Amino acid sequence: MNVIRAAAIGMCFGVRDALRAAGQVDQPADVTIHGELVHNPQVLVQLQQRGFRMLDExxxxxxxxxTGVLITAHGIxxxxRRRLVEAGKQLIDxxxxLVRRVHEAAQRLQQDGFHVLLIGRPGHVEVQGIIEDLEHHDVIASAEDVQAWTxxxxxVICQSTTPPRHAAELLVTIExxxxxxxVRFVNTICHPTLERQYALEALCLSVDAVVVVGGPRSNNTRQLLDLARDAGTPAWQVQAAADLRAEWFTGCDSVGLTAGTSALDETVDAVEQALRSLTP
Ligand code: SF4
Known part of the structure; x- marks a missing residue:
């Protein structure tokens, strides 16, 4: 089968840097990862096998x-951070x-007298880290959360992985x-998210179906899947090549391939190979 990769695909620099930092830790058994380093079960197993401890996200x-605590790319x-430092912890941050940029935007808005509205998923670790420092705020997941505030x-700011179209629609509703x-809007969507979303939109115009590689807990992977389906393109999410099913591609000549920002390069390559050899 013909496979076309999205022009922007897979692991972002933020996740690569975090994995590199974890890779440079000499004594993993002396370090606790403060949540899930990436939302990729394969990587989490590898980290545990190296001896890292991990806090439930x-x-x-x-x-x-x-004593060592590794802060994930999602930030805190x-x-x-103060609580950990005062307890004598040494942080590997x-x-x-681009998550720091969201924190800074939230703080600036609050200092300028704005009530902060964060477009994002309630309970997500990045969202938690941002709102814990705010005196007042609301998290907006959908139009139903938009109120007439006093x-x-x-x-208005966004979780870094918010789909741009979703943010634009909510901004219109808020106004x-x-x-x-x-209403002051600060666009805090990170550019790797924008690139992957726009590349997938373009890809959907020229393929019969889309496969998205990524873990089930990865927010941006799920959003890529939704984007393809909203564009009317049949789409499936897989964690690995073994999850592919030939019957998904009945009648397809070409399939588009994309991946979330926590997908490993080797996993994406293996899915591409398996797709090429599939006979629907
Ligand atoms: S998705 Fe964006 S904000 Fe999150 S780690 Fe990657 S580059 Fe940074």
Whole structure:
């Protein structure tokens, strides 16, 4: 089968840097990863096999037992960083610079008197890290979360992996429901997310189906899948080549291939090879 790769695909620099930093740790048994380094089960198993301990991403309230603590690319709040440092922990900080940019935008808006509205997924670790430092805020996952706020200034930012179209639609809704308010939008979507989304949109115009490589807990992988389906292109998410099913591609001449920002290069290559040899 003919396979066309998206022009921008797979692992972003933020995740590569975090994995490199973990790879340079000499004594993994002395280090706890503060959540999931990447939302990729394969990588998490490899890290555990090297000896790293790992805090459950849903509950990071307990103090790690090790002195070393590795902060993931998703970042943490300033108050959480302070708590760890005051407890004597030595931090290996792999927070992505583009996540730091979201934190800075949130702080600036708050200092300028804006009520911060964060477009993102409630409970996501990146979102948690941003809102924990804010005095007041709301997290907006969908149009149903948009209210008529009493605040006269509303500052809107996005989780770094928000699909640009979703952010644009919510911004219109926020403005429509709050005509009295000054609405300031700071676009904090990271450019690797934008590139992957735009590349997939273009790809959907020239293929019969799309395969998205990525872990089930990866937010941006799920968003790539939704984007393809919203464009009317049949799409499937796989973690590995073994998940592919020939019957998905009945009647297809060409299939598009993309991958979330935490997918390993070798996994994407293996899925591509398997797709090429498939006979639907
Ligand atoms: S998805 Fe964007 S913000 Fe997140 S680690 Fe990658 S580059 Fe950084």
């Amino acid at each position: 849903e509950d990071r309230s307990q103090l790690p037992e090790t 709040s300033h108050c959480e 792999t927070t992505c610079p 605040h006269s200034r509303l500052g 429509a429901r709050n005509p009295h308010a000054e």
